[in-house]
Amino acid sequence: MLTPTVLRAAPTRSLRGRLLLVVTALAATVVLASQFIGYQVLGSWLTGRVDQQLRAFQPPPPGSSGRSVFGPAVHRPPTVGPVGPLPSDFRIYFYDVDGELTGQWIGDPAPAGPRLPAQLSVGGPAADRPATVPAESGQGRWRVLLLRDSSEGSGTLVALPLDTVDGTMSKLLWLDVAVLGGSILVLVAAGAWLVRLGLLPLIRMERTARAITGGELDLRLTDTDPRTEIGRFGQVLNTMLDRLQQALRAHEASEARLRRFVADAGHELRTPLTTIKGFTELALRHPQSAEERREANRLVAQNAERMSLIVDDLQLLTSLDREPLYRREPVDLLSVGADAVGTAALHHPGHPVDLGPLRTAADPTGARELELVETVGDGHRLRQLVAALISNAHTHTPPGTPVHVRVGSTTAGPTTGGTDRPGRTSAAPPLAPGTPIDVIEVADDGPGLAPADAAQAFDRFYRADPARSRARARGGSGSGLGLAIASTIAQGHGGRLELDTAPAPGCTFRLVLPRSG
Template identity: 35%
Template sequence: MARFLPATLTGRLIVTIIALVAFVGVGASVLTAMTMRSHLTDRLDSQLHESLDRSTRELDLLPGGPRPPSSGPLPVAVGQGTGTLTAVFHGSTQRGDVIGDGEQNALSTDVLDTLADLPTDDRVRTVDLGELGSYRVLAVRDADGVTIVGGLPTDEVTETIQNLMLWEIVLTLAGVLFAAEIGRILVRRQLRPLRDVAATAHEVASMPLSSGAVAHTPRVRSDLTDPATEVGRVGDALNVMLDHVESSLEARHESEQQVRQFVADASHELRTPLSTIAGYTELVHRSGEDPDVVRQALAKIETESSRMSALVNDLLLLARLDSGRPLEQATVDLTQIVLEAVTDRQVVDPERRWSIQVPDDAVEISGDADRLHQAVTNLLINASRHTPEGTSVTTALRSTSVGVTVSVRDDGPGLDAALVPHVFDRFTRGDTSRTRASGGAGLGTSLVKAIVEAHDGQVAVRSRPGDTVFTLTFPA
């Protein structure tokens, strides 16, 4: 069935409208014709009863009562119309006439035989009388056993119904054609907003979204996003979907850029120790067996190897955290971790003033002790590298009903305002010259963020000259 319907929604709606109009038109026509036929037939039956009454009274005037005359036509009552049929049956005698156009004709034997078989139950019937056509007839019998039959032709009723049906067919066809044209105009006008929505979707589909930065995608006009209408709901849903698509594409492009930058930065960071190792290896080959040169070269190679190993380990940890690999989950005494980390920094970096604020009771959370120790240590190392000697660094641990916070505050010069939004990005360094005098590879704070988020926590930074605070928040 579906293959016979138009493919477009416009065509299907027009076909539906035509079918409904045709169904209503045909139904109304059939009902009207049936009602009209019933009305005309009832009127014809009333006329038949009146005609039979007139014929019966006329025959009663004959000598001896209503019996067929021996010869000649039956008497015709006043008021009988053309086509009126009268027949009388008594014993073996049967006579009948039909009024023609200005004359009275005797009924044939076949017609009389048909009429003679009619039951006398005072019910009007429709019978086919051969050459005379269809008649509505009524047969009655008196007390003497005389049967009188009256009949009127149904030609007028049939012709009226046929003319009515013809006009109904013409009007129904005209109504269907009119409905088809008006329906086409109205449907196309009502579906114009839907075509505009589809045009917006096609415009977006034609945009080069597979690669590169994503330009602003078009949106459905605001007048086509009214949620009170079907088309408006479609337009609003398309706009919401386009918002999601655009944000996803932007996130994908940003991720691609980050990957490219990550690869470039990692390559740059690894190239320096590799170049150093290669240079000192060549120096060993050229120096022959000079023990001092060999010892200095091996020491430098060992230093750069350790530096490269640390960088590779940091990159591997970041990759594992990015892939969602779960960390160890155990009850960790965060107070002990903070105390150990600060104590280690006091030994390694005595040039700064280190202080600690922890509650009297142990603060415990669920997590990976080694990774949490690494996160706190990275923040303390970050404070050592980017503040001058004599800077005060305070590490505070606080526990509340909603979570646990670890904050590292220093009174150094603070971060550059442009650096604050990117301080937790990978390979972000305050010194863009990439010299090691100002710090490491720029992975410390990014590792802190990755480790904290792996523990379902959050990181934050606030900085101004003389007051820089890094805060780690863990769920209770």
């Protein structure tokens, strides 16, 4: 009995070897079965021919001339006409009513005859039925037939040797063995070639897979005929490789963004920390006047506020990325825009802000009246998003630059928003053209952004002008996370935030939400 260790150690046949073994075994089985059937049919046919000869043979009467093992034959009056010489292959045995052997005609020459019992049942069931018996000596066989005489009750047994049949069958058997051996050799040779030919696509797949694992990630399988199983398998593998490559690239891009994010966060936090540390050390080492202390305290508080703003934005972005929970309630986007405009007018009196209807192809000037635009979402987050867009416009445009807030409903398209086109950037996938959408636009008449800067506008900690200080907008430029947070909120509502830098001057940030209901 094989132990599990021996079974595990046994070599596993390759697919080519298994296919060759199965094909050869099946073909050899078919050849062997056909030879066996032919052997049986030929043997039965030859034996049937001998039986026909036995039945067709007319034995001479017991008194005819010939050789007998009992000496001179008993002379009886012939009951039939004269009979010619007896064929040498036939043996005739005469039995009386009691089954006693009374005479035997053996002819010339006289090989060993059939092995017969000393007494036969002439009237038994074996009469008139051919049977096969062994020879008296040697390996020979005889075919015998007992014929009954209905008038006298005696019987005559006619026998023919099966030497010719056995010789023919022996030669056929050796021929079958030779043919089977030759067939197996031919099957192995031809099968190996055919199996190799059939497995060529798999061999090419193996070579391509080895090259891919070696680093050539852009290689793809060439055997992709959909009419074959291997071709369909190749198509599936190519699709899987494409997705794996996309996932790998996305993972690498995510790691790169994470490293950049950590580096940017460290850079943003290092500046206020360095300022606070410097003023603190200066206060501990040197005595200061009251005016110097007030200035130092003011700068420390300002940098602490900046650091607190960065940490708050980081926490908010992390919570939005993790698994944000947005309320699902009716929200009036017109009210959201109006609240944002009122707040901006209060905090940024140097930037005029107005509220108007959305410009569409039917109304390119926006002359129609404002209308109620209701969607479903988180009102607090949507207000936070619009406020961030207006604050961004105030921060990155010169004082006195007008900012326009537009609200309306339309359908997604190249001119209205929601789809991609040249001059438009978004971190979210486009919507299907013709999708009903609700829109809030925040447009400014400022200097705009270069295409390279616009392409990275929604990246975390990205600034079009890295050297810009906090002298703008409340003494600072913010944390660099405002647009990333706004884009994440838009995607959390099933929409997207996009930036248009063409064809009009300035920048247009557009919140696009699929219309509910």
